[in-house]
Amino acid sequence: MTDVSFHDYAKLDAVGRAALLKRSETDLTFFLDKVGPIIEAVKTEGDAALHRFARDLDKADVKPGALKATEAEFDAAFKAVEPEVVEAIRYGIENIRRFHEEQKPEAMWLKEIRPGAFAGDRVTPIKSVALYIPRGKGAFPSVTMMTAVPAVVAGVPDLAIVTPPTPDGSVDAATLVAARLAGVETVYKVGGAQAVAAVAFGTETVKPALKIVGPGSPWVVAAKRLLSGVIDAGLPAGPSEAIIFADDTVHGGLAALDVLIEAEHGPDSSAYIVTHSHRVAEEALAALPEHWARMTPQRVEFSKKVLGGAFGGIILTSSVEESHAFVNAYAPEHLEILSTDPYAHLGKITEAAEILMGPYTPVSIANFGLGPNAVLPTSRWARTWGPLSVFDFVKRSSIGYVTASAYPELAHTARVLARYEGFSSHEQAVSSVRDAYLKG
Ligand SMILES: NC(=O)c1ccc[n+]([C@@H]2O[C@H](COP(=O)([O-])OP(=O)(O)OC[C@H]3O[C@@H](n4cnc5c(N)ncnc54)[C@H](O)[C@@H]3O)[C@@H](O)[C@H]2O)c1
Ligand SMILES: N[C@H](CO)Cc1c[nH]c[nH+]1
Ligand SMILES: [Zn+2]
Numbered sequence: 001m002t003d004v005s006f007h008d009y010a011k012l013d014a015v016g017r018a019a020l021l022k023r024s025e026t027d028l029t030f031f032l033d034k035v036g037p038i039i040e041a042v043k044t045e046g047d048a049a050l051h052r053f054a055r056d057l058d059k060a061d062v063k064p065g066a067l068k069a070t071e072a073e074f075d076a077a078f079k080a081v082e083p084e085v086v087e088a089i090r091y092g093i094e095n096i097r098r099f100h101e102e103q104k105p106e107a108m109w110l111k112e113i114r115p116g117a118f119a120g121d122r123v124t125p126i127k128s129v130a131l132y133i134p135r136g137k138g139a140f141p142s143v144t145m146m147t148a149v150p151a152v153v154a155g156v157p158d159l160a161i162v163t164p165p166t167p168d169g170s171v172d173a174a175t176l177v178a179a180r181l182a183g184v185e186t187v188y189k190v191g192g193a194q195a196v197a198a199v200a201f202g203t204e205t206v207k208p209a210l211k212i213v214g215p216g217s218p219w220v221v222a223a224k225r226l227l228s229g230v231i232d233a234g235l236p237a238g239p240s241e242a243i244i245f246a247d248d249t250v251h252g253g254l255a256a257l258d259v260l261i262e263a264e265h266g267p268d269s270s271a272y273i274v275t276h277s278h279r280v281a282e283e284a285l286a287a288l289p290e291h292w293a294r295m296t297p298q299r300v301e302f303s304k305k306v307l308g309g310a311f312g313g314i315i316l317t318s319s320v321e322e323s324h325a326f327v328n329a330y331a332p333e334h335l336e337i338l339s340t341d342p343y344a345h346l347g348k349i350t351e352a353a354e355i356l357m358g359p360y361t362p363v364s365i366a367n368f369g370l371g372p373n374a375v376l377p378t379s380r381w382a383r384t385w386g387p388l389s390v391f392d393f394v395k396r397s398s399i400g401y402v403t404a405s406a407y408p409e410l411a412h413t414a415r416v417l418a419r420y421e422g423f424s425s426h427e428q429a430v431s432s433v434r435d436a437y438l439k440g
Helices: 014-019 029-045 047-057 071-080 083-103 141-154 173-182 192-201 218-226 252-263 278-293 297-308 320-330 363-367 407-421 424-428 432-439
Strands: 006-008 108-114 117-125 128-132 158-163 186-189 211-213 241-246 270-275 312-316 334-338 354-357 394-402
Touching (some): 029 047, 029 192, 029 218, 083 141, 083 173, 128 141, 128 192, 158 173, 158 192, 192 211, 192 218, 252 297, 252 334, 270 278, 270 320, 278 297
Parallel strands (some): 006 312, 334 354
Antiparallel strands (some): 108 117
């Protein structure tokens, strides 16, 4: 495998172009087959299965009765995490809270649709939500911040985190710190498909939840898909992905620097530089080895697999319009517009979950706490889903209130349409039979 896959877009046929739109999670067959028995075991055996999977899949020694993080573990986490990291978590939480408070919808609105007839929406928090925080190829206090803050802003009364245990049977310390600072009290040491099953069905220790949100590996994505009839599985957020779109106003080395951000998540991630500029493409190719030289061996290995494999690399288009079209067809999770004039491109991009503008807004800044949510739909789901938000933690009830003065007009409409649709009871309820009761 070469270090970087290079695609000359003009030379690709329709099959080659369609292949570029695929992600590692496009075909989940392998994971779906394996996850079914895990779900069944959790459903029938409860905690015993969670302990077994912690040992076998996470290589973690979670002692009996210790599936829930204790107060002592939270205290130890605050002592273990460097003050600089705690401060960064606080700063990120503050930005994320400001953003999501702005986003929070009104608790209720009513509009006078016709004189004396009112209709609107009321918004109330979902009663219980589980937050999935990954812990496989990295630790994710930032995902804790991104999921917990909007949930707390929305006012969800029953929040719990599920996250894979560390080998010593505890939880990543910064994840515990972020949970506490964001306002989440309950953390269960369970990850992967077994975590999704645990909150879907409940176990002796784990309380069931109505909904689960948060990103995860294909194991988690597959379990959410299989359990979507039991628990609301929220927005589809799988392996991280990004497109670094660059026009001819920037240095290609910058595109190379930023394509490595999401490429380093794991071999199942996707990451492309998309440009119509030969110069940018060549500069990017030349710069990658310099950037790799400054990275840790594991992240170099992951990002080389991504950029040299089937789900990453450099795409050279024949025009800026073709680049825009490719971005829209790909519908990336993260998109950077690397240009000194990002507004020139913004209006052309409609399909992307997150759009980061200009050379000073690399994905890292948004990942760790600019404010917008970095839990985002992957695998082309940006065509119908947006970022995680306060709206994922509330539901709407519509409200209708018809007063006596407006009733006759609306009753007439209802009678006419009920008769046409053949619903005699619907019609009767707005007929003279009702009038008789209302007149007393
Ligand atoms: N879309 C987003 O917003 C977003 C944000 C952050 C991270 N991510 C992505 O989330 C993913 C996190 O993945 P991760 O691996 O780091 O953590 P993870 O917690 O999602 O997955 C690890 C778990 O997978 C399970 N697992 C591993 N091997 C298994 C096997 N052979 N059989 C059954 N189960 C197995 C284990 O239970 C383990 O606890 C990455 O792909 C990352 O790119 C996405
Ligand atoms: N890029 C991830 C979302 O796709 C978020 C993240 C957290 N830490 C590092 N990255
Ligand atoms: Zn990232």
